[in-house]
Amino acid sequence: MAIDFKHDILAPVAADFTAMDKFINEGISSKVALVMSVSKHVVEAGGKRMRPIMCLLAAQACGETDLARTQRLAAVIEMLHTATLVHDDVVDDSNLRRGKPTANATWNNQTAVLVGDFLIARSFDLLVDLNDMALLKEFSTGTCEIAEGEVLQLQAQHQPETSEETYLNIIYGKTSRLFQLATEGAAMLAGTPEYRDGLKRYAGHFGNAFQIIDDILDYTSDAEVLGKNIGDDLMEGKPTLPLIAALKNTTGATHDVIYKSIATGGLNDLEEVISIVQNSGALDYCRRRAHEETQSAIDGLNVLPESPAKKALYNLAMMALNRIQ
Amino acid sequence: MAIDFKHDILAPVAADFTAMDKFINEGISSKVALVMSVSKHVVEAGGKRMRPIMCLLAAQACGETDLARTQRLAAVIEMLHTATLVHDDVVDDSNLRRGKPTANATWNNQTAVLVGDFLIARSFDLLVDLNDMALLKEFSTGTCEIAEGEVLQLQAQHQPETSEETYLNIIYGKTSRLFQLATEGAAMLAGTPEYRDGLKRYAGHFGNAFQIIDDILDYTSDAEVLGKNIGDDLMEGKPTLPLIAALKNTTGATHDVIYKSIATGGLNDLEEVISIVQNSGALDYCRRRAHEETQSAIDGLNVLPESPAKKALYNLAMMALNRIQ
Numbered sequence: 001m002a003i004d005f006k007h008d009i010l011a012p013v014a015a016d017f018t019a020m021d022k023f024i025n026e027g028i029s030s031k032v033a034l035v036m037s038v039s040k041h042v043v044e045a046g047g048k049r050m051r052p053i054m055c056l057l058a059a060q061a062c063g064e065t066d067l068a069r070t071q072r073l074a075a076v077i078e079m080l081h082t083a084t085l086v087h088d089d090v091v092d093d094s095n096l097r098r099g100k101p102t103a104n105a106t107w108n109n110q111t112a113v114l115v116g117d118f119l120i121a122r123s124f125d126l127l128v129d130l131n132d133m134a135l136l137k138e139f140s141t142g143t144c145e146i147a148e149g150e151v152l153q154l155q156a157q158h159q160p161e162t163s164e165e166t167y168l169n170i171i172y173g174k175t176s177r178l179f180q181l182a183t184e185g186a187a188m189l190a191g192t193p194e195y196r197d198g199l200k201r202y203a204g205h206f207g208n209a210f211q212i213i214d215d216i217l218d219y220t221s222d223a224e225v226l227g228k229n230i231g232d233d234l235m236e237g238k239p240t241l242p243l244i245a246a247l248k249n250t251t252g253a254t255h256d257v258i259y260k261s262i263a264t265g266g267l268n269d270l271e272e273v274i275s276i277v278q279n280s281g282a283l284d285y286c287r288r289r290a291h292e293e294t295q296s297a298i299d300g301l302n303v304l305p306e307s308p309a310k311k312a313l314y315n316l317a318m319m320a321l322n323r324i325q
Numbered sequence: 326m327a328i329d330f331k332h333d334i335l336a337p338v339a340a341d342f343t344a345m346d347k348f349i350n351e352g353i354s355s356k357v358a359l360v361m362s363v364s365k366h367v368v369e370a371g372g373k374r375m376r377p378i379m380c381l382l383a384a385q386a387c388g389e390t391d392l393a394r395t396q397r398l399a400a401v402i403e404m405l406h407t408a409t410l411v412h413d414d415v416v417d418d419s420n421l422r423r424g425k426p427t428a429n430a431t432w433n434n435q436t437a438v439l440v441g442d443f444l445i446a447r448s449f450d451l452l453v454d455l456n457d458m459a460l461l462k463e464f465s466t467g468t469c470e471i472a473e474g475e476v477l478q479l480q481a482q483h484q485p486e487t488s489e490e491t492y493l494n495i496i497y498g499k500t501s502r503l504f505q506l507a508t509e510g511a512a513m514l515a516g517t518p519e520y521r522d523g524l525k526r527y528a529g530h531f532g533n534a535f536q537i538i539d540d541i542l543d544y545t546s547d548a549e550v551l552g553k554n555i556g557d558d559l560m561e562g563k564p565t566l567p568l569i570a571a572l573k574n575t576t577g578a579t580h581d582v583i584y585k586s587i588a589t590g591g592l593n594d595l596e597e598v599i600s601i602v603q604n605s606g607a608l609d610y611c612r613r614r615a616h617e618e619t620q621s622a623i624d625g626l627n628v629l630p631e632s633p634a635k636k637a638l639y640n641l642a643m644m645a646l647n648r649i650q
Contacts (some may be wrong), residue, residue: 019354032473036479074624087442091435110479113438117412120442124449124463133456140450147443148357154435155359 003319005048012308013056020052021043023075024229027122038103038115041081045100051182054203058186060309062195067129067201069189075184076123076139077182083119083227084178086112091154092236135188142181153238157235160247160262162239168208176207194303196294206317209293211325215240219277233258234273237265241289243273245282254280287324295309328644330373337633338381341396345377348400352447361429363440367407367569371423376507377403379528379641384512385634387520388515390592394455394514401448401464402507408444409471409503411437416479417561460513467506474498477562485587486574487564501532519628526625531642538649540565541611544602545649559598562590568598570607579605613647619646 003009027040040118052074059070088094088103090112096102104112120143127139148295153170157161183199218233219242239262246258254276261273277283297317304310328334332650334344353364384395413419413435414427421427429437445468452464478495481487508524543558544567558565564587571583579601586598602608622642629635 031467032477032480035473035476038476084442087438090438109434110478113412113415113441114472114475114479116438116442117409117445117477118469121465121468121472128458128465131458133458136449136461137453140446140453143446144450146357146442147439147446148355148360150439151360151363151436151443152357153436154439155357160488196586199555221571313589 003322005313005319008315009057009254009312009319012060012312013053016060016067016074017049017053018057019067020071020074020078022238023072023126024078026246027075027126028119030118035115035118036109037106038107038111038312039082039119041106041130042086042103042115042119043078045097045102046078049078049082050316051178052177053257054313055182055310057201057312057316058183058203059190059314061304061307062187062190062192062199063185063305064190064192066189070186071184072126072130073135073189074182075284076126076182076183077178079119079123079126080143080146080181081178083116083123085115086119088150090116091150099250105152121305124207127256130189132189138185138188144256145177146173149177152274158237158240158265159239160243160259162244162262164241164244166246166249167239167241171208171211172204175211176204179203198227198300200301202297202313203300205293205297205300206320207295209290209317210320212241212286212290213320215242216283216290216324218242219283220322221272229265230274234261234270235265241286242277242282245285246273246277246280248274249280249282249285251255290324294318328640328647331646333640334382334644335378335525337385337637338378341381341385342390343375343376344392345381345396345399345403348397348451349403352400352404352451353444355443355592359432359436360440360443362431363436364407364512366431366553367411367428367440367444368403370376370422370427371403371407372423374403375641376406378502378505379638380507380511382634382637382641383508383516383524386516386632387512387517387524388630388639389511389515389517391514395511397451397455398460398510398514399507401451401512402503404444404448404451405468405506408441408448409475411441411444413475416475444622455514456595457514460510463510463513464506467502470502471498474502481564483562483588483590484564485568485584485586487569489566489569492564492566492569496533496536497529500536501529503527504532504535523625523628527622527627527638527642530618530622530625531645534615534622534642535645537566537611537615537618538645540567541608541615541649543567544599547649555599556592556595559586559595560590560592562587566611567602567607568611571598571602571605574607574610575601575607613650615646619643 024043028043030036055074055077064070086103090104090109094102095105128162149170180200183203184196187196187199243258243262257269257272261269294317301310301313349368353368355361380399380402389395411428415429415434419427420430474495504569505525505528509521512521512524568583568587582594582597586594592602626635626638
């Protein structure tokens, strides 16, 4: 079944979504002109705003009635996400994101680093205004873990011995942890702690699935359609799940090609690596893992009463999975 | 009078200072090995820990009795400071700080950006544990202003039309604001709001004086002794107060040399610029401004009852001023 983003996911929170944008625009306002233009640039280059939508849907699924508070939380989520993207683009020396020039490319690394810092600080500033100490603790600990995940990814670069467990720790930090903050945070704000664990489970496993799917797309030809370039991860010697699985499934010269590609990075052996990944059963394994993670995510939703928002969270997980069908 | 750092400034809080280091070491502990080794490297490369000492002294001057809380706040101050240094070194592409290799030089820019992010997040995490919402708001707003000041500095680079007012806004963000958080924060934690404004005044003006003095030293020969290189700011086209004052005091070809040097950066005209700065009365003006700011800082201390800690805060401001005597 084709899932329509606007109709099947966004619809229950479409109004909140517009209101949230107002909070984001307030959040990035600054008396320093350069701070504001860079922030505006990176926020507007944002994608579908999946993370704040997840937050708004989770809040609605919990029966939240104070919409302004949830909208503010969703704005914080998007700003934190944007801050990490701005710094990631510096770290990866990326010139383009979703086809648009990055902040480091449009201005320079210096500006991107400092405006990223501003966005982190401003996210906390908006969060403090929500006046919820438990929520603040969750976010301050969570953002530490996000940064640690990013550094772990850096540490694993060019390391062919990286285990699947380490890979899972990396994607937890770089993807799943913020998903959790978006949904758990909504349950905390809504005053429905009984839904917190279920939403955390949904978000954590959906984050894992989402990232595994993304990593699969780096080795399949449809990827170009979706704005990713085949081999981006390989280029940087990132030991993602398709490569880790390919190493497990191969021996001898075939195994060595993958091993060496991770160790050195670069695209010299790109075609051979893709062929090995595709023929070794590695992608099948990854697809199976993506399905398992998606199923665990959906199981997490069981605690919630039926609602259009709950259904939309389900649809969101299924839409991600459809990318590799 | 020669002021001895250990005897005249550190002494009242020497015991707290050791205890604070324990909090810093706890703060930078991480399950990710790379996070920990980089954090350890940059924290240990720290200088005299002037900011946390200021925080500990302010707390003692306010009569604070819960030493563990103040020590934790002081640790947060030092970690925030370290985070900005790590990012500054990326921004300025610096290889050395206080004679030791920077994080970006020892590892790389990527690692430095991400570990800086970790230190910011961890600072907030420790701060949240102090469980004081007003303090959190002050810090979250303050760190926004600090980032804004850094961007303003970047925006002013190569801009010879930069006004003294803009210069003051820059140094407020890059130096004075964190000084204020260190001392105002101590008064807030101590539960002595009556000392808050005085300490804010002390720290804000002392920060201004401290930075003006630092900028003077960039154009005087004693600077080499103090670990700064003459012309560092000029190299980067930074319109610091000595240059702004020199522009005001000169006309014609002399004026043009300074103007062009800011606009282009580099050290081609270094000797001529130094000579103009020294002979135009610009340094005299800067010294006068440093004295005025120091006097305002000291006036701020008037609200506090007499104590060794208050005297040490006074000594700290005087020691900074002695650098340009």
